Amino acid sequence: MTNKLTIGSLKPGSSAFNRKFESSSVPAQTSENFIEIQQHQNTFKIKPDRNNTVLNSALNQEFELDYKCKKGTCGKCRVKLLKGNSMLTSVNEAEKKKLGKEIDANYRLACQAVFK
Numbered sequence: 001m002t003n004k005l006t007i008g009s010l011k012p013g014s015s016a017f018n019r020k021f022e023s024s025s026v027p028a029q030t031s032e033n034f035i036e037i038q039q040h041q042n043t044f045k046i047k048p049d050r051n052n053t054v055l056n057s058a059l060n061q062e063f064e065l066d067y068k069c070k071k072g073t074c075g076k077c078r079v080k081l082l083k084g085n086s087m088l089t090s091v092n093e094a095e096k097k098k099l100g101k102e103i104d105a106n107y108r109l110a111c112q113a114v115f116k
Contacts, residue, residue: 035084037110039065039077048087048115054079055110070111072098077110089114 034045037054044065049057055077058065067077072094081088085106091099095109 035087036082037079037108038082039079039110043082050115052115053111054088054108054113054115057115058110065110067111072109072112075099075109078102079108079110079113081106081108081113087115089116 034047035054037044037046037058044058044063046054046058046063047061049060052060055065055067055070065077065079068074069076072092075098078099088108091103091108092112095103095112098109099107
């Protein structure tokens with residue numbers, strides 16, 4: 001038989017609170033839950049937004065990334081990918097043209113990098 005939970009039993013430190021909340025399995029934030037990018041010495045952890053660009057996902061999450069054209073031609077949204085490469089589609093032609101060898105150093109155009 002289980003005791004009913006009351007307001008008093010849900011106070012932190014009570015045995016009912018410990019059973020109900022502290023033992024619950026809350027998934028920890030791991031590298032699979034976000035990508036990490038850097039732009040102008042600022043680091044951002046962006047949650048994946050499937051089939052959306054890194055730029056649009058960042059803007060939707062209220063991060064202020066620097067950008068201009070959203071077409072892959074200006075290069076203003078250039079970011080260094082620190083974590084989460086496997087969560088993004090392959091580098092496209094616009095990125096290859098604009099970034100060249102910087103791709104080898106994990107640079108991407110946020111407006112062209114798309115979450116899988």
